[in-house]
Amino acid sequence: MGKRVLLFPLPYQGHINPMLEVAAILHSRGFSITIFHTNYNSIDSTKYPSYRFVLVDDQEISSRFRPAVEDSLHRLIAWNNSCEQLFHDCLTSVLSDKCEEPVACLIRDTHWYNLEYLANRLGVPTLVLRTGSAATLNWFLAFPRLFEKGLIPVKESQLDMPVVELEPLRMRDLPAVGNCRHQLLHNLFTHGMEAIRASSGVIINTFDAIDHKDVEKFQKEIPVAVFCIGPLHKFTPPASSSLLDQDYSCLEWLETQAPSSVLYVSFGSLACMNYEEFVETAWGLANSGQPFIWVVRPGSILGKDEVDLPEGFTEATRGNSKVVSWAPQQEVLAHTAVGAFWTHNGWNSTLEAICEGVPMICRPLFADQMGNARYVTHVWKVGIELEGKLERGKIENAIKRLMKDEEGAEISQRMRALKNEASCCIKSDGSSSISIDKLIHFMSSF
Numbered sequence: 489m490g491k492r493v494l495l496f497p498l499p500y501q502g503h504i505n506p507m508l509e510v511a512a513i514l515h516s517r518g519f520s521i522t523i524f525h526t527n528y529n530s531i532d533s534t535k536y537p538s539y540r541f542v543l544v545d546d547q548e549i550s551s552r553f554r555p556a557v558e559d560s561l562h563r564l565i566a567w568n569n570s571c572e573q574l575f576h577d578c579l580t581s582v583l584s585d586k587c588e589e590p591v592a593c594l595i596r597d598t599h600w601y602n603l604e605y606l607a608n609r610l611g612v613p614t615l616v617l618r619t620g621s622a623a624t625l626n627w628f629l630a631f632p633r634l635f636e637k638g639l640i641p642v643k644e645s646q647l648d649m650p651v652v653e654l655e656p657l658r659m660r661d662l663p664a665v666g667n668c669r670h671q672l673l674h675n676l677f678t679h680g681m682e683a684i685r686a687s688s689g690v691i692i693n694t695f696d697a698i699d700h701k702d703v704e705k706f707q708k709e710i711p712v713a714v715f716c717i718g719p720l721h722k723f724t725p726p727a728s729s730s731l732l733d734q735d736y737s738c739l740e741w742l743e744t745q746a747p748s749s750v751l752y753v754s755f756g757s758l759a760c761m762n763y764e765e766f767v768e769t770a771w772g773l774a775n776s777g778q779p780f781i782w783v784v785r786p787g788s789i790l791g792k793d794e795v796d797l798p799e800g801f802t803e804a805t806r807g808n809s810k811v812v813s814w815a816p817q818q819e820v821l822a823h824t825a826v827g828a829f830w831t832h833n834g835w836n837s838t839l840e841a842i843c844e845g846v847p848m849i850c851r852p853l854f855a856d857q858m859g860n861a862r863y864v865t866h867v868w869k870v871g872i873e874l875e876g877k878l879e880r881g882k883i884e885n886a887i888k889r890l891m892k893d894e895e896g897a898e899i900s901q902r903m904r905a906l907k908n909e910a911s912c913c914i915k916s917d918g919s920s921s922i923s924i925d926k927l928i929h930f931m932s933s934f
């Protein structure tokens with residue numbers, strides 16, 4: 489009889505996809521798969537007939553919070569404080585099922601920190617999936633120390649001060665520095681790192697060529713096994729777990745465009761902007777003269793359920809634009825017509841751009857996105873950042889810099905080299921493939 493792996497993703501799009509990609513890799517290596525999921529952003533189990541799904545009924549908890557970004561931190565804390573008993577009942581039920589294969593381990597999202605100790609009490613080995621970069625683990629370690637030194641909350645005069653232990657980050661690049669609950673972040677990162685210390689190891693959606701120095705730095709502080717097995721989406725078929733309906737007509741539209749001519753614009757599944765920023769974005773795109781696909785997600789404008797394009801915008805961009813509510817991003821970025829990506833720099837989006845060799849215009853908004861953008865622009869040097877207040881002239885200039893000027897050509901050349909590194913790591917003798925083999929051997933020893 490084989491072994492079963494239990495997986496529990498955090499119920500956000502950017503966390504669900506990587507966990508399901510890990511599940512697909514492990515299933516292809518002979519492990520049976522059981523996935524725990526919540527009512528909130530519940531996974532459609534019919535798309536994964538080979539897996540067993542177990543509902544952790546968090547309906548009462550999630551109903552207290554709005555789906556807005558500003559509620560995400562409070563929801564994280566509430567989930568950890570309240571889901572422990574719910575998960576206990578689900579986990580003990582799974583463990584007691586004699587008809588199923590023996591459990592090898594539980595793979596949990598980094599932010600399910602309270603579940604670490606529950607699994608340990610029940611004798612279940614754990615691995616932690618970090619859906620962001622290895623660098624973020626060092627940022628999470630540093631944040632409580634900076635908080636305790638009084639450097640967080642950051643004073644306006646210190647926003648551009650270097651974070652010495654996290655070069656090249658500035659204070660403004662730390663996770664969610666701004667109008668947030670700093671004490672809650674301190675607690676979240678402290679508990680999260682303590683729980684990783686108690687685990688058997690960490691799986692990271694990254695690859696050695698971009699993250700090996702940060703892995704080494706992290707392991708000096710928390711000496712657990714680390715497996716860099718990304719880019720995960722390159723080891724599996726395209727994920728079918730999108731929480732929004734994808735508009736595939738944009739792929740047909742791309743077929744009518746010249747190579748490397750299209751700017752793809754998407755700010756992810758959670759980020760929002762105010763209406764003034766939305767209008768400036770619209771006219772910045774229109775005035776650039778560059779063909780573009782713009783993802784305008786329902787609910788992406790603060791205070792508005794419906795999103796109406798600015799008057800005159802459709803006429804001004806007719807034949808030169810495609811506006812959709814959600815796009816099949818991996819396929820869009822892989823299309824030869826796409827020449828640049830204006831992104832919020834969520835880690836999945838950043839990694840997908842690297843894998844397809846698409847340079848980035850960076851507009852980070854919250855969480856780890858500021859740090860990711862800093863690495864894009866100042867470590868790998870494969871993009872430019874759009875900083876400060878969004879203004880149409882500034883947007884038009886950034887698009888020109890990246891897609892028309894010599895600066896953009898040099899960035900594209902560096903991005904092609906980075907794409908080659910990503911391609912090499914997934915070959916049979918590549919670093920990530922070797923790391924997957926080590927992970928399978930490690931899990932088989934439990």
